Amino acid sequence: MAEFYFPQSRFLGADSDPAQAEVVIFGAPMxxxxxxxxxxxxAPPRIRELSVAIETYSPYQDLDLEQMAVxxxxxxVLPLTDIEAALGVIGQAAEQIHLTGQIPGVLGGEHxxxxxxxxxxxxxxxxxxxxxxxxxxxxxxxxxGESFSHxxxxxxxxxxxxxGRLWQLGVRSGTASEFAYAREVGHLISTQAGELALLVExxxxxxxxxxxxxxxxxxxxxxGTGTPEAGGLSSRELLEIISQVVSKLxxxxxxxxxxxxxxxxxxxxCILAATLLRELALATSNTERRMRK
Numbered sequence: 361m362a363e364f365y366f367p368q369s370r371f372l373g374a375d376s377d378p379a380q381a382e383v384v385i386f387g388a389p390m391x392x393x394x395x396x397x398x399x400x401x402x403a404p405p406r407i408r409e410l411s412v413a414i415e416t417y418s419p420y421q422d423l424d425l426e427q428m429a430v431x432x433x434x435x436x437v438l439p440l441t442d443i444e445a446a447l448g449v450i451g452q453a454a455e456q457i458h459l460t461g462q463i464p465g466v467l468g469g470e471h472x473x474x475x476x477x478x479x480x481x482x483x484x485x486x487x488x489x490x491x492x493x494x495x496x497x498x499x500x501x502x503x504x505g506e507s508f509s510h511x512x513x514x515x516x517x518x519x520x521x522x523x524g525r526l527w528q529l530g531v532r533s534g535t536a537s538e539f540a541y542a543r544e545v546g547h548l549i550s551t552q553a554g555e556l557a558l559l560v561e562x563x564x565x566x567x568x569x570x571x572x573x574x575x576x577x578x579x580x581x582x583x584g585t586g587t588p589e590a591g592g593l594s595s596r597e598l599l600e601i602i603s604q605v606v607s608k609l610x611x612x613x614x615x616x617x618x619x620x621x622x623x624x625x626x627x628x629x630c631i632l633a634a635t636l637l638r639e640l641a642l643a644t645s646n647t648e649r650r651m652r653k
């Protein structure tokens with residue numbers, strides 16, 4: 361069994377009995393393959409602490425966390441120097457949640473934590489699709505000789521899922537070969553209404569895993585990240601995408617990764633991350649009903 365330790369603060373409104381919860385939150389504080397600025401392992405406890413700054417009610421979705429059963433297990437105890445073992449622990453924790461019919465919501469940590477989370481979801485949902493919101497393609501074959509990295513994570517996901525099942529939104533950085541590969545095996549989409557409507561139409565009857573890298577946002581809104589990239593979404597645009605697009609999907613799991621508190625002394629990135637975690641949890645509120653259709 362995966363071992364958790366509980367920081368001082370619980371995430372906002374996540375005080376339900378884990379055995380009875382619809383959404384089960386846990387932290388995956390791994391920061392082993394970051395290519396530019398480290399610090400993402402510090403994000404889960406700080407996002408929890410700062411979640412007291414927001415409300416449980418979302419005016420974007422007209423829903424309240426107090427109307428849901430959400431639990432917070434705390435943070436996984438991960439081996440610091442063994443990447444493969446750490447990924448195994450993360451995957452095991454997510455798999456146990458899926459086996460009980462619950463939805464895992466995970467706070468990273470770096471983006472490589474998404475790989476075992478998606479693999480765990482795939483075991484329960486063989487027709488799984490992934491919606492990846494990120495500034496970067498994350499489709500490199502390897503990074504400095506390493507095949508497992510936050511720069512290669514979606515390449516490994518495509519290899520696991522097969523072509524046509526990865527949808528990427530907000531991407532604006534990568535090599536020419538990565539972009540060519542993305543168009544060949546997946547779907548690169550913009551925030552134009554027509555493309556978002558097409559995404560919903562094509563994914564609405566499939567289980568979808570949501571992987572949200574905080575750097576999909578412009579650094580003006582989220583400077584606290586390891587690899588900031590200019591030209592991103594505004595916080596309002598992302599909140600609207602979650603409430604108007606993501607909430608219409610059959611969400612079977614989600615993660616929020618790459619928040620790095622040391623690079624934002626204002627802490628607005630962590631407060632925004634708490635808001636996004638609230639919105640993602642609320643967006644699952646009708647998933648169980650939709651899964652039965």
